[in-house]
Amino acid sequence: MVMAPIVGLWQTPAQAQTPANDDVTVELIQLLVESGVLKKEQASALLQRAQARAAQAAQAQPAAQSDTVTAQPGDVRVPYVPTTVRKEIEKNVKDDMLAQAKAENWAQPNTFPDWVSRITLEGDVRVRDESRLYDSRNSNELIDFAAFNRDGPVPTIVANQANPFDFKYLNTRKDRRNLWRYRARLGVKADVSDNWRAGIRLASGSDNNPVSTSDTFGDGMSKKDIWLDNAWISWQAAPWATFTAGRASSPFMATDMLFADDLQFDGISAQLAQNTSENPLALFGNLGMYALDFSHNPWRAESGTEGESENKWLMGAQVGAHWQLNEDNRLTGALAYYRFDNVEGHRSSACTVFSASDGCDSDWSRPAFMQKGNTLFLLRDIRQWSSDPNDWNEWQYVGLASKFDLLDLNLAWETALFDNLDLRLDGNYIRNLAYDKDEMIRRAGGIDNIVTNAEGSTQSGTADVKSGPNAWMMQATFGRGIALAQQGNWRLFTGYKYIQPDALPDGFNDSSFHQGGTNARGYFLGGAYAFDKHLWGQASWSSSREVYGAPLSIDVIRVDLNAQF
Template identity: 40%
Template sequence: MHKKALCLVVGVLLAGPAVTAFAQDAAPSTNATINLIHLMVKKGLLTQGEADGLLKQANDEAMQAQKAAVAAPTAVPADGAQPGDVRAVYVPQNVRNEIREQVKQEVIAQAKSEHWAEPNAIPDWLDRISWYGDVHVRDESWLYSRNNANDFIDYAALNRNGPFDINTSTANVYPPLLNSTQNRTNMLRLQAHIGMNVKLGDTITAGVRIGSGGDNNPVSTTQTLGGGLIKKDIWLDQAWIRWQPNKDLSVTAGRMPDPFMVTDLIYSTELNFDGVAGHGELPFSDDLTAFATLGAFPIQYTGGTTGNEAPAEASSNSKYSDNRWMSAAQFGFKWKFADEASWKMALAYYYFDRMRGQLSAPCYLYTGINYCSTDDTAPDYMQWGNTVFLLRDIVPSTSSPTNYAQPQFVGLSYNYHIADLTNKIDFKVGETPIEIQAEYERNLAYHARDAFDRYPDGLGVPVNNYQGSATSGENGPYKSGPVGWLVRGIIGTPQPMALNEWNIALGYKYLQPDAMLDGLTDQNFHLGGTNAKGFILTADYGIAPRTWLSARYYGAKQVYGPPFTIDVVQFEISTKF
């Protein structure tokens, strides 16, 4: 009954417009109450069974009223109204508003008690989570010059699968070689990421992202499709917590996106950093803001001596247990020097501590051990380009002093202390955005002779980065360098996120062999590593909201050494959500 009464009250409030609307659909009854009941059934406010009951009640009451009117003597109304006249009762607006609000509150209360609707059915924590992701599907080709040399040793594979016996007469196998001659065309490749950010309070945010990837390398999440249609791998790509006490200061810890202002000269654009980073900004005016980023990031934990030394030797070699970290500081400014123009500049110093490999103590492998004291100073991950040397000082076998197994790892010949200057200028010509990028970096720890003078008796001498020689089996002069630079111009929207947005970019990159750790560089240009130079041409076009097509060409060759030219061509469709 409560529900019926409630519906009748709502009906009375809506009677004027409702009866008019109903009259347009069907011939009305002469009884307004009956018309109203029919309309409420039509609108779903009453079931047909409830309506039938109300109609019967209305008809019964109408018949009783008629009988009473016949039996009662006709009286002249006090206001002089004649039979057939219609009375209109005026209800003030404030009274109608009060009635409407009371009915509203009763309906809401009943809805909550009977669970018609639950305004708080979604938990509060869901409002604090934001999701995002992207998918990229790519056709990619690697095109090698016919003039490339064919004897480039793959030192990354040697370490990864090693130790490798470099004495071919005992191993009966050649070291792993880089592919430098056989093209790879029309490879279908994929990148995908999905992540969430959670706001845990006014000052705390956490983020987690997973991504695709063919292996656990730090510089790319690209996965080659095919392989018998096997399922693809998923990796933990990011996981971090950020404390931001105000809008100009933040501290982030965990595995985070690159916190520095960079291009793709020394770091891959997909590289994430493990560690802690703080970022602060100091606005001097509406147009000028200074900023600083500081961070500490573990690169590699070394385990110290491995047990093949006497206690006294282990003590003297305790320096090998030093862990390897990158400490970084970047300072810069953002200056809006015109309405549609701005300049960002940043000077950074990336100090990679103790990345250099260490020659082992004399290693008696012929006694049956399978390790040497400095094996763990080999880099955890490398590509190619950096100067390397053989880590193990292997003592000849007493039974075969002139022909014995020499299983080896390689280590880096230099440390890496990188000074880097990055500039980005943005402006518009008409309505078209334009960006100019320029970056210069130098490894301040590089001194060429260090690679030859560290150890006596020819130990620790580099095994790569030699020029080609006219004499078979001989190396030419050693060539390396500490410098890298990049210039690039971008016309159009840098990141197309709407239909018909576009950009075209042309750049040139130059990276000498020991300008930067080769393991952290972009895998697209020269297929990763250092000792590369060449042009980069890209174009993007938006075909739908948050969806765009891309075409990219990376034409790169060696800076020093035998010829090694690689053209990488990519066609890609991408979407972000």
């Protein structure tokens, strides 16, 4: 902000033609205004104080006659001030400025270390009331295969008899009402240099699963766990290109039908994007390579080694565009390809196990994390060591029957309606290009080894796998300020999801809808309201059931209070 020139300040009659801003104090005040340190109102207050003291001095000592200086519009005229009064005013002005500077913490720029100015803190807290409601007609014989692998190997046969007693089953009929849950995250970002940044974030969570950082209150009011959720370094090579290495948020445009909102990606990413403010049609692209599991087998006594294993990777590439049709309409589209490398299970070579501590050569191929829905098969081809059937035991793991190479299409249309209302429509279609039912059966070593999504029997010739490679979702969001960036903003949303069992890996998507995973279809709806700029509430309901197989209907109701800082 620039002040108007100040004419006549501190002038003697002989100095009437001398520019007033030659005076050191006036220059100092004007420079402080120009640099933004002082506001114009503050400078005016200082000048008014000077005028008042000058008037007092004028009464004590008549001002000498001088030629009149022609005033310009916006100029301020102050009578002549004697030297003694001027020095006193200078001292008072300096004292006032120093006092204000100390109060506003700009007088001592080196008070804090340099690194403080390069650090940004951010975080959020969510408190939730959640109810999980199950249909009483649901099957009560659905095995929890995530726990089967996590706690395994599990004895599926004991003394030549099928063993259901060590299996863990999914809760399918007992409602869980009013679970009080929370999520807390705290992150630090640092500007290492002009083009380099680094960040870390801590988050809550009931365990180390990748798709949720929520935890449940209670448990005797015990203290809660904290996990490392983010750790990354990024380099902005150009205004349109950023590269990130470490554990960071997803760079891809994707819905929670494929990747949960809380999911973080371990690896390297590249984000390329044109400036949307300068281009009505702006292109963007994302690339990434991420580590899913550095797998290994247990040490095997019979071979004296761990044996061979394969690391598991996710590789993704996406291209898209933002198109600003006009002031009120905007289209966004993106097409992505994701390759999940080595995530499918491998049937082992013939192996003999004497106890749960023994391993087989394909144990490494079991999923590192899973929810439910994918087609699974028994990994171990176990050969019994005894000729007596009473000695026959079988400890097993399960693996994914399908490979996953995904084509992912996302479209979004945003439009401004009447009365400052907005509408956004989203669509998402996913197809697993690697889905092959016959290949899945061969990979399992026969349909008899498939333990989910299989129907019929080999004896009757009706055995078949009930699955599919497709998933799609549609969502409509309506409201005022859909992003909830200001107090009073609100939104309503509704949508539908349809996910066939092997359309995508079941371990990485939203853990709320159908309690996570695939083989699910149903509706969801909800609304949110911003109580303040960084405080909002949301209520949502989803109702889902299976696509194929045994009946499993689940309703989930959530009421959230969110705070962000």
